[in-house]
Amino acid sequence: MPTAKAFAALSRTTPLVAHEIPRRETGPKDVVIDIHYCGVCHSDIHQVRDEWGRSVYPMVPGHEIVGRVIEVGPEVKGFKVGDLAGVGCLVDSCRTCPSCARHLEQFCVAGCAWSYNSTEMDKATPTYGGYSSRIVVDEAFTLKVSPKLDLAAAAPLLCAGITTYSPLRHWKVGQGTKVGVVGLGGLGHMAVKLAAAMGAEVTMLSTSAAKEADARRLGATGFGLTSDKETFKRLAGHFDVLIDTISAPHDLNAYLGLLRLDGAMVLLGVPPEPAKVGALSLIGGRKVLTGSLIGGIRETQEMLDFCAEHGIVSDIELIPVQQVNEAYERMLKSDVRYRFVLDMKTL
Amino acid sequence: MPTAKAFAALSRTTPLVAHEIPRRETGPKDVVIDIHYCGVCHSDIHQVRDEWGRSVYPMVPGHEIVGRVIEVGPEVKGFKVGDLAGVGCLVDSCRTCPSCARHLEQFCVAGCAWSYNSTEMDKATPTYGGYSSRIVVDEAFTLKVSPKLDLAAAAPLLCAGITTYSPLRHWKVGQGTKVGVVGLGGLGHMAVKLAAAMGAEVTMLSTSAAKEADARRLGATGFGLTSDKETFKRLAGHFDVLIDTISAPHDLNAYLGLLRLDGAMVLLGVPPEPAKVGALSLIGGRKVLTGSLIGGIRETQEMLDFCAEHGIVSDIELIPVQQVNEAYERMLKSDVRYRFVLDMKTL
Numbered sequence: 001m002p003t004a005k006a007f008a009a010l011s012r013t014t015p016l017v018a019h020e021i022p023r024r025e026t027g028p029k030d031v032v033i034d035i036h037y038c039g040v041c042h043s044d045i046h047q048v049r050d051e052w053g054r055s056v057y058p059m060v061p062g063h064e065i066v067g068r069v070i071e072v073g074p075e076v077k078g079f080k081v082g083d084l085a086g087v088g089c090l091v092d093s094c095r096t097c098p099s100c101a102r103h104l105e106q107f108c109v110a111g112c113a114w115s116y117n118s119t120e121m122d123k124a125t126p127t128y129g130g131y132s133s134r135i136v137v138d139e140a141f142t143l144k145v146s147p148k149l150d151l152a153a154a155a156p157l158l159c160a161g162i163t164t165y166s167p168l169r170h171w172k173v174g175q176g177t178k179v180g181v182v183g184l185g186g187l188g189h190m191a192v193k194l195a196a197a198m199g200a201e202v203t204m205l206s207t208s209a210a211k212e213a214d215a216r217r218l219g220a221t222g223f224g225l226t227s228d229k230e231t232f233k234r235l236a237g238h239f240d241v242l243i244d245t246i247s248a249p250h251d252l253n254a255y256l257g258l259l260r261l262d263g264a265m266v267l268l269g270v271p272p273e274p275a276k277v278g279a280l281s282l283i284g285g286r287k288v289l290t291g292s293l294i295g296g297i298r299e300t301q302e303m304l305d306f307c308a309e310h311g312i313v314s315d316i317e318l319i320p321v322q323q324v325n326e327a328y329e330r331m332l333k334s335d336v337r338y339r340f341v342l343d344m345k346t347l
Numbered sequence: 348m349p350t351a352k353a354f355a356a357l358s359r360t361t362p363l364v365a366h367e368i369p370r371r372e373t374g375p376k377d378v379v380i381d382i383h384y385c386g387v388c389h390s391d392i393h394q395v396r397d398e399w400g401r402s403v404y405p406m407v408p409g410h411e412i413v414g415r416v417i418e419v420g421p422e423v424k425g426f427k428v429g430d431l432a433g434v435g436c437l438v439d440s441c442r443t444c445p446s447c448a449r450h451l452e453q454f455c456v457a458g459c460a461w462s463y464n465s466t467e468m469d470k471a472t473p474t475y476g477g478y479s480s481r482i483v484v485d486e487a488f489t490l491k492v493s494p495k496l497d498l499a500a501a502a503p504l505l506c507a508g509i510t511t512y513s514p515l516r517h518w519k520v521g522q523g524t525k526v527g528v529v530g531l532g533g534l535g536h537m538a539v540k541l542a543a544a545m546g547a548e549v550t551m552l553s554t555s556a557a558k559e560a561d562a563r564r565l566g567a568t569g570f571g572l573t574s575d576k577e578t579f580k581r582l583a584g585h586f587d588v589l590i591d592t593i594s595a596p597h598d599l600n601a602y603l604g605l606l607r608l609d610g611a612m613v614l615l616g617v618p619p620e621p622a623k624v625g626a627l628s629l630i631g632g633r634k635v636l637t638g639s640l641i642g643g644i645r646e647t648q649e650m651l652d653f654c655a656e657h658g659i660v661s662d663i664e665l666i667p668v669q670q671v672n673e674a675y676e677r678m679l680k681s682d683v684r685y686r687f688v689l690d691m692k693t694l
Contacts, residue, residue: 099608107608107632170633253621261446261454267626274600274623279614281621283638285454286517291630 001025005347006132007321008058012050015325018347019058021128023136031079031142032071033087038130039064039156039314040340042186042247045328047117055117062130062342063089063115064158066151076139084151086143086304087135088158089114089294092121095140103298105141131321133347143301146308153313156186156339157304159294160314164191164243165303166295167266168198171241175199180239180258181220184211187245187268189315189338192218194303195243197310203235205242205255214337218315226250232257237285245269256281256289264288314339320346348372352694353479354668355405359397362672365694366405368475370483378426378489379418380434385477386411386503386661387687389533389594392675394464402464409477409689410436410462411505413498423486431498433490433651434482435505436461436641439468442487450645452488478668480694490648493655500660503533503686504651506641507661511538511590512650513642514613515545518588522546527586527605528567531558534592534615536662536685539565541650542590544657550582552589552602561684565662573597579604584632592616603628603636611635661686667693 001022008019026032044061046052065087069079079085090112093100097109105112113120116129128135145154164187173179179200181191188204195202196219203222204215212223224231237260244255247269253276255265265288282289295303307313315338319327327340348369355366373379391408393399412434416426426432440447441457452459460467463476475482492501511534520526526547528538535551542549543566550569551562559570571578584607591602594616600623602612612635629636642650654660662685666674674687 102608104608252624261449261451267629270626270630274625274628276621277599277624277636278621279617279638281638282614282636283617283640286639287637289624289629289636290634291626291628292633293630 004132004134006060006128007324007347008060008131009048010058012048012055012057016048016131019060021058021060021132023134026071026073026136027138028073028075029138029140030073030136031069031076031085031139032134032136033065033067033085033142034070034134035065035067035130035132035344037066037152037155038062038342038344039159039316040324040327040331040342041159042331045331056126059117060128060131061116062132063087064155064160065115065130065135066145066155066158067344072139078139078144079142084145084147086145086154086158087115087130087137087141088143088162088300090297091115091127091137091141094121103296105296106294131324131342133344141297143297143304145304148308148311150313152318152341152343153316154307155341156190156314156316157307158300160186160190160339161194161307162295162300162303163187163268163292165194165306166299167243167268167292168195168241169299170292171264171266173198173200173241176201178238178240179203180205180224180235180242181245182226182242182255183245183269184215185245185334186339189218191243191245192220193312196220197306197312203239205231239263242266243268247271249273249275252289253278253281256287259285259287261285262287264290267291316341318343322346351479351481353407353475354671354694355407355478356395357405359395359402363395363478366407368405368407368479370481373418373420373483374485375420375422376485376487377420377483378416378423378432378486379481379483380412380414380432380489381417381481382412382414382477382479382691384413384499384502385409385689385691386506386663387671387674387678387689388506389678392678403473406464407475407478408463409479410434411502411507411688412462412477412482413492413502413505414691419486425486425491426489431492431494433492433501433505434462434477434484434488435490435509435647437644438462438474438484438488441468450643452643453641478671478689480691488644490644490651492651495655495658497660499665499688499690500663501654502688503537503661503663504654505647507533507537507686508541508654509642509647509650510534510615510639512541512653513646514590514615514639515542515588516646517639518611518613520545520547520588523548525585525587526550527552527571527582527589528592529573529589529602530592530616531562531685532592532681533686536565538590538592539567540659543567544653544659550586552578586610589613590615594618596620596622599636600625600628603634606632606634608632609634611637614638663688665690669693
């Protein structure tokens with residue numbers, strides 16, 4: 001079996017190290033991608049450190065993958081050698097269940113094949129992610145990336161981009177929609193850029209006054225300091241949609257009070273403990289509390305095309321793969337604006 | 348000023364007693380209704396006993412009001428003497444705010460005039476409810492009640508009916524929609540009847556196995572015993588819409604697990620403490636947790652017309668007004684199937 005170079009976690013407690021992994025033979029519908037860049041997502045840390053349980057080692061993280069096609073199977077129609085290509089959180093699904101039929105493969109009833117720390121649909125063959133030199137993916141789960149975009153900075157679109165784009169579309173954000181983005185990190189900064197490009201009036205809601213200038217640079221026209229109770233009075237009933245990117249505990253009822261009639265608050269982060277929600281916070285104003293999980297393949301392509309049209313990429317810090325362990329430590333201190341991307345030619 | 352006979356709470360701790368109240372002179376757009384029947388809602392008890400705070404005495408409860416028009420103002424166009432008429436939870440609103448413009452007067456930005464324990468829009472004149480002989484209401488807040496319906500049994504439609512009808516419509520319940528109704532009481536039994544009439548496949552979810560036969564008689568085709576954990580496995584991912592009528596503490600995450608992709612759980616009851624909601628309960632399946640509050644006047648009329656068309660009324664126990672204090676005690680023990688209605692000619 002062919003092999004690829006990779007950077008892998010061999011256990012939950014040891015740093016990531018260089019490692020060799022198997023990659024499958026190129027199947028008739030497979031695309032082989034020479035990985036140029038891979039974004040570093042906070043969920044990489046959770047899984048490397050087995051914070052969600054069920055982690056399997058060796059683990060090669062990475063689901064914000066971009067590169068160039070170096071080989072295609074004989075039945076591949078959408079890609080040719082030399083094309084730019086991307087791979088996100090998903091590499092396969094059952095393709096027949098009601099969720100897959102709706103192009104929502106992330107909710108595949110059979111359980112989709114995640115790009116790493118998962119298995120192929122045979123439920124046996126392990127999957128390895130983008131901290132590696134090469135990946136082999138069915139073309140149905142391969143995305144086209146426009147050459148108009150800075151390739152390294154486009155990598156985080158494959159997870160942070162689609163995770164924020166999908167709820168903005170689902171909740172019909174458009175011209176003049178009042179959108180609040182809670183938290184300015186990897187997800188939050190993409191939410192601001194995307195919502196602004198959709199025509200929304202974007203307000204950044206952050207605990208840190210130091211983030212205001214950056215939020216405005218990214219496209220926000222309003223700012224609310226969430227450590228100040230006055231903010232929750234000033235912006236009461238203001239928003240149509242709140243995109244909540246925070247994984248730390250916070251008072252959802254306070255944020256629900258910022259929604260107008262029929263407004264929706266979308267949770268993207270998973271705080272360690274369940275939040276307390278008062279029924280009256282929802283009944284008064286028929287408000288919606290909901291969540292969102294990345295997006296399907298069709299919508300991911302739509303997002304990439306939207307980003308190409310609007311010139312949107314992530315704000316990144318490009319680092320050699322050998323610095324990934326240090327990058328994890330800095331991410332835990334929110335010391336990155338706003339996404340680390342690994343330069344895979346350093347592997 | 349004209350007066351009316353009524354049954355009133357004079358304090359939070361004393362039983363309701365006969366009492367005389369003022370009713371305004373008939374204005375140009377007013378309809379005067381001789382009240383025949385008034386339903387008894389659980390919120391009457393909460394307010395009589397000041398359990399929500401801010402109760403004002405003397406209080407004449409009652410917002411499930413039906414009767415016959417005995418006088419109309421000179422500018423009234425929609426009603427004439429002799430017509431059947433109904434009044435629900437609202438008797439006025441600002442009529443100009445964005446909520447009122449959307450016919451959602453219950454969310455009037457200026458604060459609507461509730462039928463009792465509230466004030467007219469002058470924010471000064473107290474309002475008195477339906478435990479009385481007569482009420483004077485602007486025709487814009489007066490509903491038409493079909494003579495096809497049993498009048499006494501139609502009274503609870505004005506609150507229990509619209510409270511369940513509105514979320515069923517808002518969440519697009521129709522032919523084949525899988526609806527779960529949580530709790531079989533005043534609201535729950537209306538939710539079953541209405542959802543079944545809309546063509547939904549209705550499942551009753553109850554802690555009491557003794558409710559199954561009644562639920563099926565009302566139109567449910569399925570039953571889930573919620574005290575049995577197996578029910579939550581059997582019905583996992585089954586429902587498009589859950590109508591939750593429970594005011595006692597219960598585990599919302601367990602119920603969210605019963606929703607399918609994009610399903611919605613609508614809270615109608617207000618438990619005494621906030622519920623704990625896990626973000627993953629919403630993110631996995633893009634599920635919606637929301638609430639609903641009665642309905643606007645236009646939708647209340649639509650509901651009454653729907654009920655007339657489908658022959659839907661409430662299951663009631665008709666009692667003399669003098670038994671209302673005893674009725675409250677029985678309601679606290681859920682000892683009513685499913686709504687007490689006061690026969691106002693006994694006043």
